[in-house]
Amino acid sequence: MTLIFPNPSRSFDKARSAVRFSGYDGMFEVPFLIEIAALGKSASELRMPEALEATCLTAFDTLRGTIYAAASKAYAEGRRAPRVLTSADLR
Template identity: 85%
Template sequence: MTLAFPNPSRSFDSARNAIRFTGYDGMFEVPFLIEIAALGNSASELRMSDALEAKCLTAFDTLRSSIYAAASKAYADGRRAPYILTSADIR
């Protein structure tokens, strides 16, 4: 089976400074995190906690195809779950 992303939902995880999303390999759920720094937010933006969640989720939506491609590559490379994507994975 190949990794698919049929569910477009994602959530902000303030404890991990990341966005959570899920892929599926057949019937198996595959958890992913992408660090908010990988979404192109500057250090000053990261300090603005009022709008941080909305900015990060919007950035995720904008970069969704690149994020899914990086997630598929990480999964194919055999990393361990939860798969944590960084800016090096996206660029």
């Protein structure tokens, strides 16, 4: 089956310094994380903890198509769950 992303939900994971989201392969949920550094945030933005969550989620929304393409590629390569996307995956 093809990996799809019918649910636009995403959440900030402060402990992992990442944004969590899910895709679906048929009825199976496929969890992903994307590192906040991969969202293109500058060092100064990453040092502002009070705005970090909103900044990261907005960046995720802006890059959603690129992130979903990278997630689909990572899934096709057979990476283990949770699949962690980095800056290199978005190139």
